[in-house]
Amino acid sequence: MKIRLYLAILAGKMAIFFSRLAGNQGTNFPGRLARRIYPPILTELAGNILRETVIITGTNGKTTTSNMMAEIIKENNFSYVHNRAGANMITGITTAFIQATNLSGKREFDYGLLEVDEANVPLLLQEIPVKALLITNFFRDQLDRFGELDNTINIIKEAVQDTDIELILNADDPLVSHFQNQTGLNCWYFGFDDTVYDDIASAESREGRHCVFCGHELVYERFHYAQLGKYSCPQCQNQNPARDFSAHGLNLSPAISFQVNNLPIQSPYQGFYNAYNILAAVSLAKRMGFPDETIQTAISSYHPQAGRMEKFIINGKTVLLILVKNPTGLNQSLVALTQETANKNVFMALNDNAADGRDISWIWDADLEILANRQEDINYLICSGLRSGDIAVRAKYAGFDPARIVIKTRLQEGIARAVEGSNDTAYILSTYTALFTCRQILLKMQTKAKRQSNQSQYQRQSG
């Protein structure tokens, strides 16, 4: 009898139930509680994975990539354990396993599909046997939790050393090439061939500009997106590894389509960064042996999720909610929203809680100038969240007219301000810990607006 295991599961399940009841997401606490009662709980429950467990890490695209993988597994009628977005620390992953299992801790699953925070990868590998590790990319993100990016990469490198874990890596990311030349590891590379969207010289922040082997500045033939591209080191001949999963014929508009080797892929998503997420998911799925048709179907039917350009209609206005968390993602969002010429209000909530990253200096590595250059289409920029002042200062120094910068620290007031007025659309940008509140506010406003328009229609008809 494993009394402590049952107790831990029961306590964990109750904690999930009660924190949901209290309106919380309930992601880390139940896992932490259960681990305190029975420390090996995660290892034990992971023993119920019949086939294999794969993990997805990296700076950007973890959530989208793993959600697409989940679709592919589902399409193949297999069962799986999958942690939700944001619950990617070891405690959140434990919570996901507790939620999936039954009270005796015996329910079996075909696959484990885990999105894992970079710094938590070593911990997880100690507790769970992993078949494959997919690394999306390494960008500047929440640096304050780790010190520098080099540290993050090194701890993952050390953790996979002397294991038989298969690595699925981004051939276009010079920081990922750290993993090259590591003996004993089976590496598979995905990447893009030349595309029509490539840039020969771009001003965005580039974390991996220097060769990881000799320190010399890298020479880029072309950039696909941020520091991802075709590079080489003039000093030590370090260059992109050969691609096992090579994407070509990329089309981003009106939606994403390209070919992976000979497999045509289509998706309703937008943006180059999502093309990378799709390519990553397809590559992993191919390595896991899923049939081509199921991969195609799953990707083409998978639609954008909460915070990844979610759309609301409020009083006839289109309101889009976008999660932003690092310079690259913010730049992409700003490019997308300024391409739309309709006049608009832009709202941005900047928080500095632990899950957002305590250091908000990343907004200075982002190009708010993109917004300032198109300010004729923008009525007001509304700055909100715990660090509303910082986003306002950043916008002012990007050249945005201070007279049209509005500071509303409280989310409710800020969103109300963004949605009212003569603008046709509103963009609600938010960092992680403000996202759920922003979404709740928008949902409430949408419902209320719908009810009011129904009522007025009714009054017109009866009057």
Next chain:
Amino acid sequence: MESLVIAYMYPNLMNLYGDRGNMVCLEKRIGWYGHQCEVRTVNHNDRLDFQRIDMLFMGGGSDREQGLVYNDLLVKADKLMQEIEDGLPALFVCGAYQLLGTSYQSHEGTVLNGLGFFDLHTLGQKERLIGNILLESELEGELKTVVGFENHGGRTYFDDEQLKPFGTVVKGYGNNGEDGREGIRYKNLIGTYLHGPLLPKNPHVADFLIKAMAQRRGITLSEPLDDTIENFAHQQVKNRILAGK
């Protein structure tokens, strides 16, 4: 309208945590004060023409990058120290600040020489000092608060008690988390661990550097700027730090 020139040292190597925002801030404020500002980037092996430079800025980098710039900077060191003695305004952040001392010992034990401008040294430790920081600093005869974010493994110690810190720590770690000192101030040079970036939310520090530049050049600045937004952001962080968040 005059043109002020700021030398931005090794922007490709030494730019951590938004440090380039300091350049954006100075450039914009000088423009608002009615003059032009030219930011001239200085990379490896580039010549530094001090005749035509009004200020020098260098940001932070990782250990690897710090090693790369040291050798290049050593060639320029004598001339640079002479300029600083003569009152050249300069801002050195984090890794660049550490380079001003005699030595830097990494947490693995490797010892790197510093430029030796000041009698201070830095010991690296694995555990980093990270978080929002609040200082009190006296720049132009008036004690004012300075806010920022620090993230450093190095602990910096003064070996000469005559050295003057940039400020005293109200909340946070500062040079070493022990003696309450933060950074160094010498004539018109500021060395500091503060990222954030430092200048945009501390407009009085930016103005201290700009006024020093203007005075050396004998040019006048227009009326004081409207810093409502900057001061709001400063106060917001200050409140957050004092509330222990």
